[in-house]
Amino acid sequence: MGTKKLKSAWDHYSLSENEGLAMRDYISFLSEGKTERESWQILEGWAKNAGFQRLDETTSFKAGQKVRLSVRGKAGIFAIAGLRPLGEGFRLVAAHIDAPRLDLKQRPLYEEEGLAFFKTHYYGGIKKYQWTALPLALHGVVFLRDGAKIEIVIGEDDKDPILTIPDLLPHLAKEQNDKKLREAITGEGLNILLGHKPSPGEGDERVKSSILDILKERYGIEEDDFVSAELEIVPAGKARFAGLDRSFIAGYGQDDRVCAYAAWKAIEELEQPEWTTIVLLSDKEEIGSESNTGMKARYLENFIAELINLQNGSYDGLLVRRALAKSKALSADVAAGFDPNYSEVMDKRNAAFLGRGIVISKYTGSGGKYGSNDANPEFVAEIRQIFDEAKIDWQTAELGKVDQGGGGTIAQYMAVYGMEVLDCGVGVLSMHAPWETISVIDLVMMIRAYHAFLTYKK
Secondary structure (H helix, E strand, O other), rough: EEEEEEEEOOOOOOHHHHHHHHHHHHHHHHHHHHOOOHHHHOOOHHHHOOOEEEEEOOOOOOOOEEEEEEEOOEEEEEEEEOOOOOOHEEEEEEEEEOOOOEEEEEEEEEEOOOEEEEEEEEOOOHHHHOOOOOEEEEEEEOOOOOOOOOEEOOOOOOOOOOOOOOOOOOOOHHHHHHOOOHHHHHHHOOOOEOOOOOOOOOHHHHHHHHHHHHHHHHHHHOOHHHHHEEEEEEEOOOOOOOOOOOOOOEOHHHHHHHHHHHHHHHHHOOOOOOOOOEEEEEEEEHHOOOOOEEOOOHHHHEEEEEEEEHOOOOOOOOHHHHHOOEEEEEEEOOEEEHHHHHHHHHHHHHOEEEOOOEEEEOOOEEEEEEEEOOHHHHHHHHHHHHHEEEEEEEEEEOOOOOOEEOOOOOOOHHHHHOOEEEEOOOOOOOOOOOOOOHHHHHHHHHHHHHHHHHHHHO
């Protein structure tokens, strides 16, 4: 038998009515959940409606029971108790819901020559030039001196003004054009244009004063309140079907909210699985999974400890460790889609092609697999069997040529517990750009693949 021959999934599969509705539902999710807080709020709302109880309100964990945990409103976990005891292990699909963006600095507001700006600090790996001369929106929260929480979204409603970062006109860009792409726009140059109408009267920084007056009037925010804020600059506008045949979806933050959405759809209607099934949605992956909402924090371990305590009536640290070590997981993250316009950075024999199904990556990493999980072949064989039996279109891929670059996922932070982990997602074009593009049929295959994995009984 030769190497698996890849064909377009469109050749033998058409979307059902429910899958068509799911694609439109996904576009709405992508359009409304542009920050990790917003994404989690949407997903937790769906989970609540589907019968997932808050962990701190749960007194048992019996077969079929649904539980949810929010991690500081920016990450979280959904779980359904299986027929087998949790000590025998569980099935986990884990994605992340943060995305590359621009964050406001803690002292962001300034005025220069009659123009007011916000200073930013970019978050995650971006091409800085892609964020200039683009419609942008401000999303986030501000906590006032008295602890009151203010939620802000500016630039999404048709009646809202948008924000933008000015770029240098081509007539004066001779020196800029001679620079390398990563140097042409600097991090300190990503400043958000806010206004130029001065407040009445005399004195300095009257434009800045006018902007502060607007913020005070509309949101009750003083300049000092930026210190306790989490404000993010993201592309303005809704995600859309793309292509004349509507076979793509284009929008911001699909790395990795496309996998988060698929993971939710895979668990949404499960009632009484064989194994306890878990969907985990993490934060901070784009900056190394740090902080108490990133995957390096121990909320998965603590969650399993809580469930075992509920299931057995007492805490058993050894059983927690056994449950983690016996478990199997898919690290739900995207792969770099093959783009013929940039074929020189890809190994075509080991690349992800849009429309050919879900992508499994035995390893990721960079510089000789550094920062990679590198899944065991026994587990890869098991996933092959699951997908083949479920008639899932799948392919394998690496993240570009060996010495070209690379990147990591959260897989290594699950593998540290001893569980089997494999990276599994869809190919994306223009990854980390303000607008990313995926294939509709690949998303359908991913939902089916995650569902098949979570419900497999062997």
